[in-house]
Amino acid sequence: MSEPLVVLERVNKHFGDLHVLRDIDLTVGRGEVVVLIGPSGSGKSTLCRTINRLETIESGSITVDGKALPEEGKELAALRADVGMVFQSFNLFAHKTILENVTLGPVKVRGTKKADAEKRAMELLERVGVAHQAEKYPAQLSGGQQQRVAIARSLAMDPKVMLFDEPTSALDPEMINEVLDVMVELARSGMTMIVVTHEMGFARKAANRVVFLSDGQVVEEGTPEEFFTNARSERARDFLGKILTH
Amino acid sequence: MGEIGDILAKYDVLAAFGMTVYLTVFSAVGALLLGTVLAIMRVSPVGVLRSLGAFYVNTVRNTPLTLILVFCSLGVFFILQLNLEPASSPTFLRDNAIRWAIVGLAAYHAAFVCEALRSGVNTVPAGQAEAARSIGLTFGQSLREVILPQAFRGAIAPLGSVLIALTKNTTVASIVSVSEASALMKVIIENETAGTAVFLVFAIGFVVLTLPVGMLFTTLSRRLAVKR
Ligand SMILES: Nc1ncnc2c1ncn2[C@@H]1O[C@H](COP(=O)(O)OP(=O)(O)OP(=O)(O)O)[C@@H](O)[C@H]1O
Ligand SMILES: [Mg+2]
16 A cells, blocks of 8 residues: 555544444555445444544544644644545535635635636636636536535645545436546546545446445455455445345 | 694704714614624634623623613713713713713624524534635634625624614613604603604604615615525
8 A cells, every 4th residue: 555644543433322433443545545335324424524523533543644633723724724525515605606615725724826726726627627607606506516616626725635425425316427527537636535425336436445334333345346246244245235226 | 744844843853863873873883893793702612702602692682771871871981980082072971971872782782783693603504614614714714704704694684673673772872861863852742742743753753764774684685695
């Protein structure tokens, strides 16, 4: 494996009595694409969100590029700028135009000049195929377009790693591929990605590794090919059986 | 209708309503500023600030405005000798009363502005704040750039109601001897007989002030609503 970029060691988290993350160990190398898969409620979103500290953890450690996650304040904000996040529900800033959505972070967090930020934003919007919508507001775009803008917004920060939490599961079927295509292209360009998704096509095309989570534990991991055709654990086979019949 | 003409000819009704507008405008600005600070305190991650904000709102909102204005005028001005106007000024008593009335009105309505803004904050989905934090904005930047602009737009209608209430509540300032509209009305009633014409003049005056405000805020809240 390449040099480790994101390292989780014995991470534990509860929501009340519910033990959602149990002794999670996970190392993601630079440039690696890891798909997190598992039944509903297994802790995939929570795991994803602990990596930029949208969820706090109770024990264990998480490091990004060798640095432990800061507790609060400016340092935490600085870390989050380096960790991109794409949400299931897009979460574009509803009162800002598409262009402003993409330039906000670079201007306010990185101190980039507005003109430079706009030039770069237009390049990124071009890359994800929504440059012609730059002056519109999020509500005027389709879900697939919004999600591609959200990816551009993350990319504008030049993140070291990007987290995706079910980026296509809120989309109408005909829009799923336009988003997955952008993600595959991103993976090929060398971006380090941690992706929660049930899209096996994406996993097969772009992932180096599939990590199967169940009841807050890493039950099994392997290459997409190994995992989808030849899962070792009973729980993984059971889960795959359920998603494959649909 | 001749009566109304007489009243308008004999008394400076316009000047009295001018004072009403003056009180309203300055108190509204003060209430908006203080109310925004209170709202930020009430949504902040710091427990002490949240409690302080809640304490202020709950105390002030549940105290009659009359008490607050009397406190401003008697308590602070006469007893503590805190003046907002140099005592040497020829209009010292009058101006000091006006200024303290503005302070009292602003302090009181700030509690309502705070609650209106908080209801506006509740119209902003949690995902907006998460997205703001995840691109590296600090708490303050998230508020300024993402949460508050949307919260203000979601709060326009309730803020309009606060402004209308404030306009009418300026009449309470007459009890600390500020000569606004209702004070003049009392004078006229004492000097003339209390005919319906007097009430009509002042009722119409207030409707003329508040009706357009209501319509303006309704239009604004529709125009500026954040589309999701
Ligand atoms: N904020 C919260 N408070 C309390 N319980 C929570 C919270 N967030 C998640 N949970 C619970 O923690 C467990 C793990 O949730 P999580 O969202 O990480 O699962 P998931 O694997 O992403 O599921 P899904 O596939 O449905 O998105 C679930 O049982 C969920 O109900
Ligand atoms: Mg989830």
